[in-house]
Amino acid sequence: MGYVYTFLIGGAICAIGQLLMDATKLTAPRVLVIFVVAGAVLQGLQLYEPLVELAGSGATVPLPGFGYVLAKGAMEGAREGLLQAVMGGVKAASGGIAVAVSWGYIVSLIFSPKSIVR
Amino acid sequence: MNKRTFIFKNRPEVISASSAVGKKEGQGPMKSWFDMISDDDTFGQKTWEKAESYMLKTTVEDAIKKAGKTKDEIDILLSGDLLNQIMSSSFMARDVQIPFIGLYGACSTMTESLMLAGVLTDGGYCDTAVSCASSHFCTAERQFRLPLEHGHQKPPSAQSTVTGAGAMVISGIKSNKCNNKPDAFQVKTREGNRVVITAATAGKVFDPGIRDSNEMGAAMAPAAVDLILAHLSGTGRTFDDYDMIVTGDLGFTGKAVAADILGQAGVTKEQIEKKFVDCGTLIYDKADGFESGGSGCGCSASVFSGYVYKMLQNGRLKRVLMLSTGAMLSTISPFQGETIPGIAHGVELESEGDL
Amino acid sequence: MNDNDKKKKREAKAYEKYVKNFTPKPHYTMNILKAFIVGGSLCTAAMYVQNVLTETGVSKEMAGNYVTVGIVMLAQLLTGLGLFDSIGKFAGAGVIVPISGFANAMVSTAIEYKKEGPVLGVGGKMFTVAGPVLVCGISASAVIGIIYWVIGVTG
Incomplete structure (x- = not known):
């Protein structure tokens, strides 16, 4: 059953x-x-x-x-040439990045931060 | 007598005090002592910085009003906060138009300004001074930690910045006891005891080598203990001479550390338990998710101006040593691998029942 | 490093150890369990949606893209609505480590600086946390690509 491994x-x-x-002093951005x-x-x-x-x-x-998508794209590009090897990572991940930037920008322009939850 | 301690021979009087806090602070155990509690942390302003500045301005104006004075009668305004270039204070000073000296002592600003107000009024350079400080959860958090809407967990040792401000009006003129004026606010002040500043001790910057900005209490504890001991030796008093020794924002962790170091210095457990108090542990309801207590200039400013001042006024406390504690980190210093140094300034207040 | 620095460092270490006696510890087991369950469930839900999409005829690669994009958009919307920080407080790494954490990092930093303007405020601050992730990730991929290219050319 595939779902068990996924979980x-x-x-x-x-x-x-x-x-x-928790155990080290690493903050969330560093962990990312x-x-x-x-x-x-x-x-x-x-x-x-x-995996x-x-x-x-x-x-x-x-x-x-x-990271896997980025590296995989770069490795595939490497078969075609040097520039393709450098480009490959961003090209493979471009969909996610483009949506995250544009949709994130729209959301940020609409909403404001709230104080109440602490 | 060591030079770190100033003894005020003329005993300048704190003729009024005012405090304002945000919603969460207004739901905590100190709620009945604050003068103003806002339901809305924006205080009706457009930005968080404006909100903090407005809150500070409100307390300053309220304190001046309670003293029965006008802005023109105030000679100097001493104020500070946590923001870069002490934005909240300078913008507040722009609005109130009182000669202004901006201070930065991180969270130790309230006693820093009170000490300087004591020096100026005791020395006769000023008749009346206002000393104040503020902090706001939403302005400090984004400057020193992560954004409000970021989905991170706070470690249990991390304190929460208090949304609050406190202001005190200090007068050096003995004859001007304000009781000739038939002002409603004056009558209220005169009902209680005179609260006078008797001594103050300036702090040294102490660096115990803490790197984690979630452990500010521990970073400040040695500075607080050093100051308490220096003040005791400077005034020639002992722990027993005080009804309360109250620190600014050590929080639960920092308070425990400071209590332990005090114990090692020879202060007995009973004395510590009975008299050693920390504003950071008083301001929030612990069950509300504030496991480690509050921090920020506003923490000590609001509790000193609210709770401690009123307790002195009604005579339930006779002599108090107040020390605000500050963590002297900047927004960039942790990234440069610097440790977090701590500081504390102490001011001694007495209640004079001369009426 | 001279002796004085070394002494200071030793003292700092000793103080840190001493302070640990008074510092409350995070609830390790509970936190890890929550992160495991929430993170696992999020991945399983994503897998399910991806499988449904492939069954309707979408290619496996595009289905994966749709799911990623969906999680990103949902996480950013929840951040805007002010709900993500509460979820994060409960689930911790369960929502920070999945791609939702990256999406949250972008919007949370951006809206914080909204009052500083739509271009330099929102546009600039969007990358305070996400920027390092992109810079390090893309640079790593470029290095890996170049290494593979060199191996391909020489081998």
């Missing part, structure tokens, strides 16, 4: 993140950076692809998945 792997990656934030770079490096070593095949969204939805 376990996805949950485990988040649990590692929680442990990092670490996870993206870790995903890219693991894919560079061709270790992340098997994606096993767990699907469990491996792609957490942030290492973003």
